[in-house]
Amino acid sequence: SGDDANQPTGVQGMIRNNIDSGMSFYNGSNWITFEATTPPLPTVTLTNSWRAWDTASFVNGNNSCTDVTGGLVLGPYSSGSPGAFFYGSFNNVAGNKYWVMNGGGSHARRAGFNRPTEFTVSYWGNKPNNPGFNSERGIWSFNALGTNCIRLARRNDTNTQSLRIYSGNSAIATFADGINLNTWYNITLTFSANTVKTYVGVQGGSATTLVNETTIGGAFPTGVTNNGASGFWVGCAPNYTGMMTDSWSSLSIYDGVMPQSQI
Numbered sequence: 001s002g003d004d005a006n007q008p009t010g011v012q013g014m015i016r017n018n019i020d021s022g023m024s025f026y027n028g029s030n031w032i033t034f035e036a037t038t039p040p041l042p043t044v045t046l047t048n049s050w051r052a053w054d055t056a057s058f059v060n061g062n063n064s065c066t067d068v069t070g071g072l073v074l075g076p077y078s079s080g081s082p083g084a085f086f087y088g089s090f091n092n093v094a095g096n097k098y099w100v101m102n103g104g105g106s107h108a109r110r111a112g113f114n115r116p117t118e119f120t121v122s123y124w125g126n127k128p129n130n131p132g133f134n135s136e137r138g139i140w141s142f143n144a145l146g147t148n149c150i151r152l153a154r155r156n157d158t159n160t161q162s163l164r165i166y167s168g169n170s171a172i173a174t175f176a177d178g179i180n181l182n183t184w185y186n187i188t189l190t191f192s193a194n195t196v197k198t199y200v201g202v203q204g205g206s207a208t209t210l211v212n213e214t215t216i217g218g219a220f221p222t223g224v225t226n227n228g229a230s231g232f233w234v235g236c237a238p239n240y241t242g243m244m245t246d247s248w249s250s251l252s253i254y255d256g257v258m259p260q261s262q263i
Contacts, residue, residue: 003020044120044258045255045256046254046255049069049251050065050252056068064085082109083110083112085099085108086106086109088100101243103137106244112231116254118256119191120188120256120258122254123152123188125248125249126185127154127245128182128245137154137246138151141166149166149169150221153166161177165212165214178209179200186199187199188208194217195214196216198211
């Protein structure tokens with residue numbers, strides 16, 4: 001240990017505390033100072049957020065839910081509306097606000113926005129029951145079906161409760177969800193150019209768990225059209241089948257891949 005003036009003749013691999021410039025090592029010909037760096041966290045921006053628990057979002061007589069970032073409204077239903085809630089009900093007990101999905105047609109659709117190329121979707125729900133044997137229920141999707149579809153569903157595979165991810169309307173991953181009945185849970189999916197990571201956490205827990213990581217050979221679809229079966233959907237599988245029975249309290253979309261430490 002010492003200053004620049006009494007720096008010794010180096011031996012390759014030697015490490016020294018230089019009180020003038022910091023920790024140093026000798027690489028065989030020169031003394032090199034270690035550089036302390038902290039990699040910056042990825043930039044993640046909230047683009048859409050529907051929150052039944054938030055008075056800024058759960059408004060209009062409690063029969064609709066407004067995106068707090070851009071004002072995109074889910075419900076009330078009207079023919080031709082770009083944002084509509086079909087056959088939905090809601091629970092508005094003080095401090096306990098959420099949409100109740102009835103499993104018989106209840107779902108939401110929102111057209112009129114563009115999906116980021118790399119993105120994160122975070123969803124809060126409560127699962128009252130499991131799908132029937134070898135059947136599934138849609139949670140959310142960009143485009144209900146087709147080549148530009150990206151979808152998350154809950155599935156019962158041979159009596160194992162699973163999550164299933166679709167890309168381009170083809171299943172790319174199926175894995176156990178680890179979610180108990182009648183428990184509020186969070187599912188967060190992050191999509192980079194060709195990799196999706198799925199994290200699950202439960203209300204009251206201190207952390208979220210990475211439950212699946214899937215990389216595909218190409219890239220995820222990038223188009224989100226806003227007509228017909230397109231746009232963004234909650235609670236519906238293709239062709240208006242596989243309707244969800246979960247209650248949901250919020251769903252948020254982020255521009256960018258959120259690191260686990262921020263979920």
